[in-house]
Amino acid sequence: TFLAFNLMTLEPSFSWFDKGHRIVGLIAQANLTAEARKKIAEILPGNMTLADAAVWPDHEGRSIREFDPLHYVRIPENAGGYDQGRDCPEKNCMVEALKWFSAAIADKNAPIMVRRLALYYVAHLVGDMHQPLHAGRAGDQGGVDIPVSYGITTNLHYFWDSNLVEMETGSEEDIAKQLTANLTAEERLKWQAGDPTQWTNESLVLVRSYAYNTGPSGELSDDYVEKARPIVRVRLAQAGLRLAWLLDTAFK
Numbered sequence: 001t002f003l004a005f006n007l008m009t010l011e012p013s014f015s016w017f018d019k020g021h022r023i024v025g026l027i028a029q030a031n032l033t034a035e036a037r038k039k040i041a042e043i044l045p046g047n048m049t050l051a052d053a054a055v056w057p058d059h060e061g062r063s064i065r066e067f068d069p070l071h072y073v074r075i076p077e078n079a080g081g082y083d084q085g086r087d088c089p090e091k092n093c094m095v096e097a098l099k100w101f102s103a104a105i106a107d108k109n110a111p112i113m114v115r116r117l118a119l120y121y122v123a124h125l126v127g128d129m130h131q132p133l134h135a136g137r138a139g140d141q142g143g144v145d146i147p148v149s150y151g152i153t154t155n156l157h158y159f160w161d162s163n164l165v166e167m168e169t170g171s172e173e174d175i176a177k178q179l180t181a182n183l184t185a186e187e188r189l190k191w192q193a194g195d196p197t198q199w200t201n202e203s204l205v206l207v208r209s210y211a212y213n214t215g216p217s218g219e220l221s222d223d224y225v226e227k228a229r230p231i232v233r234v235r236l237a238q239a240g241l242r243l244a245w246l247l248d249t250a251f252k
Contacts, residue, residue, distance in 0.1 A: 025051030026176035027240020074138035132207035192245035
């Protein structure tokens with residue numbers, strides 16, 4: 001209870017909570033090349049998996065408070081999309097952080113600990129980037145300041161982070177398999193493309209066109225939830241496949 005309370009009151013940078021991040025890591029792990037899988041095993045300590053790495057920044061990583069802004073970006077409501085000079089001038093947001101950490105992973109001359117830390121954050125930030133409210137408004141802290149209820153009372157950000165993901169039944173491994181089981185080769189190819197700016201702009205479209213449309217009372221309808229759930233499924237699948245693609249590229 002104490003942990004959940006603090007997650008709901010901190011700056012809005014807990015994307016998908018642990019279950020969602022682990023699902024993203026599991027999807028990625030299943031879609032890596034053998035070469036990338038081998039390199040990742042060499043970088044991660046002990047028996048740590050990619051799913052374990054994906055939750056590290058929301059646990060041990062929280063001791064580095066300066067890294068908190070790296071989990072999200074705030075884009076003005078009248079803007080058409082992300083602009084680095086306007087939205088992230090000091091490069092301390094999820095878009096620029098993912099670019100930098102991806103380059104650090106690929107640097108064979110970097111110390112192993114640098115590459116390890118970079119891998120933790122790449123595995124995590126790809127997930128963050130696909131949670132629409134991580135491109136939410138500054139005025140409500142990406143939905144943290146918007147109370148909502150659906151059986152329980154929480155806030156909009158946390159509802160998308162956790163509650164919607166918890167509605168998916170089965171183990172994390174089962175859900176990861178189900179989310180990608182029926183994808184065509186064309187869909188996979190289409191999704192394994194783009195860059196952090198494009199993926200962030202996708203979230204921006206979703207948060208504006210859907211996530212914020214909660215109604216005046218804050219009491220979420222069944223219709224809202226049933227339309228949100230497939231969005232969450234697609235974003236988790238996209239994040240997992242794109243994470244695999246990003247890591248395959250980095251370790252070539």
